[in-house]
Amino acid sequence: MNDHYLKKLDRVTAILTQLQSKPIVRAQDLASKFDVSVRTIYRDVKTLENAGIPIIGEAGSGYSLMDGYKLPPVMFTKEEVLSFITAEKLMQKFLHQSLGNHYQTAMEKVRSVLKYSDRNLIQNIEKQIDVYNYHPKTVDNIQNIIPIILESIAEKKQITLEYATVDSKVSMRTIEVVGVFFEFNYWYIMAFCTLRNDFRQFRVDRILQIIKTQNPFLQEYGQINDYRQNPNGNKTKVRLLVDKKIIGHLSNSKKYYGLIDEVERENGVELIFETDWIKDGFPRWLITFADYAEVLEPESLKVSLKELVIKISKKV
Template sequence: MNDHYLKKIDRVTAILTQLQSKPTVRAQDLAAKFDVSIRTIYRDVKTLENAGIPIIGEAGNGYSLMDGYKLPPIMFTKEEILSFITAEKLMQKFSHQSLGNHYQMAMEKVRSVLRHSDKNLILNIEKQIDVYNYYVQSDDSIKNVIPTILESIAEKTQLIIEYRTVDSRVTNRTIEAVGIFFEFNYWYIMAFCTMRKDFRQFRVDRILQIFKTQNHFSQEYGQINDYRKKTNENAIKVRLLVDKKIINHLTYSKKYYGLTEEVDKGDHVELTFETDCIDEGFPRWLITFADFAEVLEPEYLKTKLRDLVMTISKKME
């Protein structure tokens, strides 16, 4: 079976899903969705009719399924349906673009098997839910980059990536992906780098090219969080004494900067970190609440903080 017929089968199946998920579907909308001519859609609808699918309507007026025709139903509670709608809103704002289209297609399949009353529930409630994202989403030059990574993990095959580092150098790496994670508005790969002979994390939006090879690896890497911890083995220990008045404002950022322990000290909280960004990131973060904090260790951080404050003061003169 050649690619033409495989694509036709996929498209015809998707058209059936569209017919099941909406009251009426226009041929021009289907043509735009699947990037084919309207005449091709007419032929696809005829294929469904020849297969015994009871389609009502004519070219130019829109198509619908005969009332009562359903595939074997999947029953969801109203609470489950509302959770789907909420999850869909979250995916629209926070999912990686290479996953968004696949999720949308999956949701259309879910909608297609809902009862008529449940479809009305979605229509009535979906515009009453929104998610406000204050972060600029990153643009990736590669289509389906995360599905490619996930396929390599499932198949245990090496990836070759062209990667732009934080200082804008471009390097080629062969990696064995362990997993992916989302943190502070970016997607990352955790992987074993064959060049460094160690585990590294790579930000997905900095991948310029990615190729899935036929080279299999047999190493069992375990869970992704185990290797995220290993990347901090050479980190520097930092201890801060922070006023309780502002501790709630650091809920998420303190974890990002490597929080390992939090001890109540009356009016203050002692925070212990393991960080590998002691020269730049950590002192710049600390300066945002430095008037409510005391550096207990290391002395080096105090020096970096003083230098940063002096630099800022000179610019304000």
């Protein structure tokens, strides 16, 4: 069997896996995934049909497997098995506690379909991989909270929250969740808040009570990153000139605080931000490396920074 037919066999098998895992698969998406022409995908689908796989759909729309059709368990390669072990170690350290049991049972199902030799491979190597996480896990007030939130997204139903702010003020909010994300060791909700009539972030461990209502969303939403990058229009432009020797230490946090451009200058690196947290969050972050940075604009940030330094000096 020559290389051409081996590639086709791998691709056809992968297309079958895609059909098993998704309700609708478009030819254009498959062509992009496997870096072939759409016409090649049409031929591959025809190959599956000729092999007796009941595929519904046609060129130009999308393909799916006939409802009720069952395939034998998928066999995994050794490389895929090793990737499962590594992913499981990561999940044990960073997965939200409300999802932990669900992930564990899912992994048990994956292990159950592995060949005996692959099970031995897992047993021999899983104790040789570890992930070190120096941040303590947050403790939620509510069990199973993330699944409740994800259900509300899937069903497009509003959620009512009892929420505690950073200064321990408690308020009731009705929200429409766009998505969830993990950042700086915390899980967050990005949602439209009906009280504020705007998009807001809510830290999951500060939710004291949650109720999934039967009220439908009042509007449609895009992807979560669309709102994280531009949660509202009240952004302030900030320009900093930072010493080159500490730029590497800011690689993750600078994006979080709204970095939009980075320009190397003769006497340092100019960082340009658009931030929503000019009054509090940004100055507190900046003070951690303020001795290596110069504020170019705005003037109000210089004032905030000086006030923060004075406040700190009085407590030292």
